[in-house]
Amino acid sequence: MFNVVFVLGPPGSGKGTICSKIQENLGYVHLSAGDLLRAERERAGSQFGALIESHIKNGSIVPVEITCSLLENAMNLHKTANGFLVDGFPRNADNLSGWSKQMSGKVHEQFVLFLSCPVDICINRCLNRGEGRTDDNVDSLKKRVETYNNQTFPIIEHFGKLNMVRKVDSERPVEEVYEDVVKVFEAANQM
Ligand SMILES: Nc1ncnc2c1ncn2[C@@H]1O[C@H](COP(=O)(O)OP(=O)(O)OP(=O)(O)O)[C@@H](O)[C@H]1O
């Protein structure tokens, strides 16, 4: 059974940054749904490249069958990991129901790490990220934030009702955010 921590928060809240540090220090493997989709978009022979790019540019969510298969394949490549940081997933109701259908019995969902940061700061971070992402522009960011507010935040609320959400304020400098995140992992792994 794979241990899974879902990592959610607005675009630019620092999910990738914090997951890299956890991966480095705590033995969890970082799987970013967005990174896996971008890699699939670039893969020669992929039948999903154009569909994925259109969702990424529009800030909408790729059908779960594609994303969940990419996640499961990646997990199967790291069978001895302490656990997986599933970054940017589940992003909407389709993601959540598809994951439950495909993964129940195969994973133990430990908790949801929610990185909370005001949207104006998140947008500035994305605009200054400098990675050349096709969705780090004002138009795509508006749509990504709308999708986050309307579709992803309700998923965080859903997990909140199950007492699974661990919220960390990620408006602060990375080292401060990370310090609190480590405490969350220590508490979870002592139980
Ligand atoms: N706590 C922080 N303070 C200042 N800048 C930060 C902080 N965390 C991350 N950043 C910077 O903000 C940008 C976005 O961070 P990151 O890619 O980790 O966010 P993300 O949540 O994964 O975004 P997305 O959802 O768009 O993939 C990066 O340039 C990163 O260096």
Ligand SMILES: Nc1ccn([C@H]2C[C@H](O)[C@@H](COP(=O)(O)O)O2)c(=O)n1
């Ligand atoms: N579960 C997911 C995760 C990501 N995507 C698509 C749509 C997002 O805007 C884009 C970038 O994701 P990020 O790197 O910002 O986490 O990827 C999706 O459709 N479904």
Ligand SMILES: [Mg+2]
């Ligand atoms: Mg990211």
